Amino acid sequence: MEKKLSGPDETETRTGEPIGFKPLYAQVRERLMRRLVDGDWTPGMLLPSEMELARQLNVSQGTVRKALDSMTADNLLLRRQGRGTYVAEPEESRMLFQFFRLSPDQGSPSFPDSRVLSTGKAKPTRTEIASLKLEKTDEVFRIERIRSLSGQPILIETITLPAGRFPDFDHLTIIPNNVYRLYSERWGITIGSAEERLKAISASSRDAVKLGCHIGEPLLLISRVARDLEDRPVELRWSRCISRDIHYAVNLR
Amino acid sequence: MEKKLSGPDETETRTGEPIGFKPLYAQVRERLMRRLVDGDWTPGMLLPSEMELARQLNVSQGTVRKALDSMTADNLLLRRQGRGTYVAEPEESRMLFQFFRLSPDQGSPSFPDSRVLSTGKAKPTRTEIASLKLEKTDEVFRIERIRSLSGQPILIETITLPAGRFPDFDHLTIIPNNVYRLYSERWGITIGSAEERLKAISASSRDAVKLGCHIGEPLLLISRVARDLEDRPVELRWSRCISRDIHYAVNLR
DNA sequence: AAGTGGTCTAGACCACGTG
DNA sequence: ACGTGGTCTAGACCACTTA
Numbered sequence: 203m204e205k206k207l208s209g210p211d212e213t214e215t216r217t218g219e220p221i222g223f224k225p226l227y228a229q230v231r232e233r234l235m236r237r238l239v240d241g242d243w244t245p246g247m248l249l250p251s252e253m254e255l256a257r258q259l260n261v262s263q264g265t266v267r268k269a270l271d272s273m274t275a276d277n278l279l280l281r282r283q284g285r286g287t288y289v290a291e292p293e294e295s296r297m298l299f300q301f302f303r304l305s306p307d308q309g310s311p312s313f314p315d316s317r318v319l320s321t322g323k324a325k326p327t328r329t330e331i332a333s334l335k336l337e338k339t340d341e342v343f344r345i346e347r348i349r350s351l352s353g354q355p356i357l358i359e360t361i362t363l364p365a366g367r368f369p370d371f372d373h374l375t376i377i378p379n380n381v382y383r384l385y386s387e388r389w390g391i392t393i394g395s396a397e398e399r400l401k402a403i404s405a406s407s408r409d410a411v412k413l414g415c416h417i418g419e420p421l422l423l424i425s426r427v428a429r430d431l432e433d434r435p436v437e438l439r440w441s442r443c444i445s446r447d448i449h450y451a452v453n454l455r
Numbered sequence: 456m457e458k459k460l461s462g463p464d465e466t467e468t469r470t471g472e473p474i475g476f477k478p479l480y481a482q483v484r485e486r487l488m489r490r491l492v493d494g495d496w497t498p499g500m501l502l503p504s505e506m507e508l509a510r511q512l513n514v515s516q517g518t519v520r521k522a523l524d525s526m527t528a529d530n531l532l533l534r535r536q537g538r539g540t541y542v543a544e545p546e547e548s549r550m551l552f553q554f555f556r557l558s559p560d561q562g563s564p565s566f567p568d569s570r571v572l573s574t575g576k577a578k579p580t581r582t583e584i585a586s587l588k589l590e591k592t593d594e595v596f597r598i599e600r601i602r603s604l605s606g607q608p609i610l611i612e613t614i615t616l617p618a619g620r621f622p623d624f625d626h627l628t629i630i631p632n633n634v635y636r637l638y639s640e641r642w643g644i645t646i647g648s649a650e651e652r653l654k655a656i657s658a659s660s661r662d663a664v665k666l667g668c669h670i671g672e673p674l675l676l677i678s679r680v681a682r683d684l685e686d687r688p689v690e691l692r693w694s695r696c697i698s699r700d701i702h703y704a705v706n707l708r
Numbered sequence: 709a710a711g712t713g714g715t716c717t718a719g720a721c722c723a724c725g726t727g
Numbered sequence: 728a729c730g731t732g733g734t735c736t737a738g739a740c741c742a743c744t745t746a
Contacts, residue, residue: 223742225715251731262717267732276708283732284724301707396707401698402655402673420655420673445654452705454554454649455529476723478734504712515736520713536713537744 227268230259234269238278238289239431241390245291249279252287278394278431292382292393301382301396301428303450304443306351314349314356316379319412321345323365323372330362333427333438341365345377348412355413357443367391367436382428391436396428400450409442422450479514480521486512487522491531491542492684494643498544502532505540531647531684545635545646554635554649554681556703557696559604567602567609569632572665574598576618576625583615586680586691594618598630601665608666610696620644620689635681644689649681653703662695675703 234255237243249255252270256263270287273279277300280288290296294313305311326334326342336342345361361381363371368389378384385391405419415421421442428437443450487508490496502508505523509516523540526532530553533541543549547566558564579587579595589595598614614634616624621642631637638644654676663670674695681690696703 227715253731264718265716268715270732281732282725284726284730286731303705303707394708398705398707400653400675400703400705401701402675402696404673418671420657422653422655422675443655448654450653452556452651452653454556454651455647480734506712517737518735521734523713534713535744536742537711539712539744 226261227265227272230261230265230269231272233259234273235278235431238392243289244390245289245386245392247289249287249289276394278392292380292386294380297380297382301393303398303452304356304448305451307447307449312351313379314351316377317348317350318377319346319348319358321372321377326362330438334362334364334435336364343368343371347377351448355444356448357441358409358412359439359441362438364436385436392431393428393436394431395433396426398424398426400424403442405442413442413444415444419444421445424450480518480525483512483514483518484522484525487526488531488684491645496542497643498542498639498645500542502540502542529647531645545633545639547633550633550635554646556651556705557609557701558704560700560702565604566632567604569630570601570603571630572599572601572611574625574630579615583691587615587617587688589617596621596624600630604701608697609701610694611662611665612692612694615691617689638689645684646681646689647684648686649679651677651679653677656695658695666695666697668697672697674698677703 243249249270250258252263252266255266255270259266270279270281274281274287277296278290280290282288298311298313302311302313304314321343323341323343326336326338326340330336330342331338331340334342343363343365345363347359347361348355349357349359365371368385368391382393385393401423402420403423405413405415405417405421407417409415409421410417410419413421422445424439424441424443426437426439426441427435428439430436496502502523503511505516505519508519508523512519523532523534527534527540530549531543533543535541551564551566555564555566557567574596576594576596579589579591579593583589583595584591584593587595595618596616598616600612600614601608602610602612618624621638621644635646638646656674656676658666658668658670658672658674660670662668662674663672666674668674675698677692677694677696679690679692679694680688681692683689
């Protein structure tokens with residue numbers, strides 16, 4: 203049995219905390235989030251039932267449900283009627299919709315293959331320091347790779363990782379296609395959100411060679427900052443993408 | 456008092472409808488949506504209280520709340536504690552975040568000015584027919600305009616509207632900056648969602664002249680299909696945007 | 709003081725999946 | 728048959744707004 207949460211109970215009314223009040227379900231969510239962050243609950247794992255969690259946390263089932271529903275809405279949990287509630291896994295099929303917005307103009311989206319061009323440790327640039335909130339003395343790993351859809355190279359991307367959060371990254375022999383699964387399995391880092399900025403640029407001579415396009419051809423520049431469950435920036439990614447037969451899709455609601 | 460909704464009541468269990476069952480709150484949402492679609496409730500209007508709606512629809516307050524919450528999540532309603540529930544209005548401040556994703560690289564986002572270049576009625580292109588689900592015999596209105604941020608032209612856009620849904624569009628003397636408010640006030644059409652596709656293209660000579668950039672300069676091409684509350688396509692928009700000091704921002708969760 | 713939405717609880721039943 | 732999440736209800740109290 204865990205410590206009782208603050209909030210209405212037998213002896214104290216909610217009025218006891220006039221400022222900074224958080225609803226019970228938000229406190230429950232924070233507790234459950236902590237278990238994810240601390241790695242008590244790992245991807246794929248079955249959570250205790252709503253009733254069991256309600257008993258553990260001394261709240262009603264409805265309050266637990268509200269917290270679980272909100273985490274499910276953020277793609278952190280997966281609920282299946284009759285089975286239970288699971289920690290979401292970074293499988294390709296989900297990532298394809300959540301974090302990969304490029305689709306062929308005709309046909310359905312699919313996950314591109316990757317070929318690593320280079321890896322290495324380096325001092326961060328000013329942009330990397332700002333985006334990843336680093337100190338000037340920190341170091342970073344950089345990976346450059348080409349990604350292809352059905353044999354055709356479509357983009358070249360540079361991934362920057364803070365060395366401090368990815369110990370022994372340079373000991374890796376292979377870098378898998380789905381790096382978010384790697385971050386999760388190897389370092390327990392779950393990517394929870396990302397912010398992307400798009401611009402149109404001209405292909406440099408180097409990009410043109412690697413991508414097999416003309417110098418000056420317009421490319422979609424996508425710069426992404428990915429964040430962990432505690433909202434700390436974890437990855438910076440610059441993608442230069444040929445958009446002749448491919449587009450970046452966004453749904454606005 | 457309205458007709459009773461299907462679902463559990465005194466005499467009949469939910470098992471009575473084995474196929475195509477919809478939860479009560481979804482049926483309630485559909486009923487409330489209909490009032491928006493039919494114009495019974497117009498932007499800015501105060502809705503009846505939860506208790507009043509629950510009485511009208513013969514369901515509990517909690518079920519009404521679930522429907523109202525879901526519509527609020529879709530930016531269709533606005534709930535204010537102590538005041539009531541209001542129909543959302545297409546004000547600039549909200550549209551800026553919901554449907555306008557361009558921001559200056561430095562500084563905060565703001566709504567660009569517009570200058571109309573041309574308007575007219577025409578036969579739709581194949582693309583317009585496909586995007587707006589038109590018949591070949593239908594007609595469309597087209598507006599072309601330049602949009603500027605602090606005096607600098609940043610994009611040129613072509614808006615296509617199905618003539619059938621915007622009667623007397625060509626009688627308009629001026630076209631306001633915020634056309635979604637115009638659609639709402641003049642024709643009762645509320646834009647509820649939109650899908651955008653982005654590509655990188657080269658500025659044509661015409662674009663270059665209008666935007667004051669070089670021919671061949673990379674531009675962000677944004678094609679948008681906007682849909683009404685019943686999910687029917689209502690507007691097609693092609694924007695060609697200078698992205699030198701501006702980016703398109705997306706949050707992924 | 710009265711009315712609104714926001715939170716929390718408790719209990720009932722349903723739909724789904726597994727044994 | 729049993730346990731899970733999903734839905735629905737009823738009632739209590741809290742926080743905010745207006746009068």
